[in-house]
Amino acid sequence: MTVNIYDDINKLEGTFRKTDEFKNLEQAVEDVTSDKEAADLFRTFRDLQLKLQEKQMKGEEISGEEMEYAQKVAQLAQQNGKILEMLEAEMALSRIIDEVNKAMTRPVQSLYDKM
Numbered sequence: 001m002t003v004n005i006y007d008d009i010n011k012l013e014g015t016f017r018k019t020d021e022f023k024n025l026e027q028a029v030e031d032v033t034s035d036k037e038a039a040d041l042f043r044t045f046r047d048l049q050l051k052l053q054e055k056q057m058k059g060e061e062i063s064g065e066e067m068e069y070a071q072k073v074a075q076l077a078q079q080n081g082k083i084l085e086m087l088e089a090e091m092a093l094s095r096i097i098d099e100v101n102k103a104m105t106r107p108v109q110s111l112y113d114k115m
Contacts (some may be wrong), residue, residue: 021093028086038082046076
């Protein structure tokens with residue numbers, strides 16, 4: 001019997017979108033997007049994070065100035081109520097994703113546990 005796991009994945013995606021956590025994040029993203037100041041600050045924060053992660057992955061050193069600037073931008077982002085709510089909603093959704101990931105890898109882990 002052939003199993004089409006993608007049908008189940010698509011169903012899980014639909015269920016995921018119906019969770020309170022997803023809906024809360026969706027609303028929080030909309031709130032940030034509709035506030036130009038918050039949206040600009042978050043884009044700066046996100047772009048800076050990506051730039052620094054890319055430098056780390058390339059093995060490049062991050063300067064003290066870059067770290068200081070990153071800390072200031074992060075602090076400003078966390079002081080913005082809309083951004084903070086969005087980040088908190090994202091963390092709540094991440095917990096669900098972690099649980100799904102654990103459930104998905106449990107069968108593989110159980111194979112190795114038998115060794």
